[in-house]
Amino acid sequence: MSGYWKDAEATGETLREGWLRTGDVGVLDADGYLTLLDRSKDVIITGGSNVYPREVEEVLQAHPGVAEVSVIGEPDPEWGERVVAFVVSESWASVDGEELDRHCLAHLARFKRPKAYHFLVSLPKNDYGKVLKNTLRRVEPGRAAHPDQA
Template sequence: DTAHPNADARRGSVGYAQAGVQVRVVDGDMRPLPAGEVGEVVISGDALMKGYWGNEKATADTVVDGWLRTGDLGSMDADGFLTLTDRSKDVIISGGTNIYPREVEETLLAHENVSEVSVIGVPSPEWGEDVVAFVVATGDGPCDAPQLDAWCKSRMASFKKPKTYHFVQDLPKNSYGKVLKTSLRERIAQELEGEHQA
């Protein structure tokens, strides 16, 4: 419905729950959150798995009172349209504030000279975590840290912008084309370890 006042937001959503499935957005204590608030997406229904084979702890952590914790973060509007925000394990907590990598990535990808980007959090003694961006430039024009810093600063809150930028030829991906953020975290950890040894 392109005439609906929330048409643009709905296009960015994953839709609404289909027949036989219930979807909620909840807080850390599994309490449903009001429309528009970001929390973890949980699902329930007859098609839900009963648990992990031979792993009671994983089952207890994942299936709570008949609801499967997906690990995805999102918000639901008043009409039931769900918009995914990020993965809970990827959220960066800096200075006690949640920063969603996807928002930073989308901001950087809007720059004409950025081809790909992945944003992670790295440990920081001062802030808890710092925002770090791995950037693949298009090669069609200038693309450096000061330029991207100014770009982000004009489009988002200053605390969300990356503290450092790593310019790379490509991003590590699995066979499905999904960026392996664990590999990027390992790379940063190795660099920090090398600095400490030096």
């Protein structure tokens, strides 16, 4: 890649000293295998600890009443950020935040569990099907509708 089309600032942030910085966070195991954990810009720092949204999403997705989920960090005056989950329930399920909280506490460290659950009709996605976390960050607390619906 030689750069972003007509975007010198984005090119400068991404290409540094001959390296393409993707923003992916990963770990190498003893055998040299790379496991991608998440994107660095999506890592939630709460109380000085890192929470990878993907880990929380995988736990919530394992709940039978959850069709889709996306997790973001929301500013918190005491902890820096707090973990927030946006959930689309299965059409037949009547899942609530308390039930999902119990599920998370059984599978995650307490500090990684979401502090809030927002239930949406659907997750906002781009044309490629990728969840638009920036759109989720603009959802008003307590609003239980698609962020693009008035």
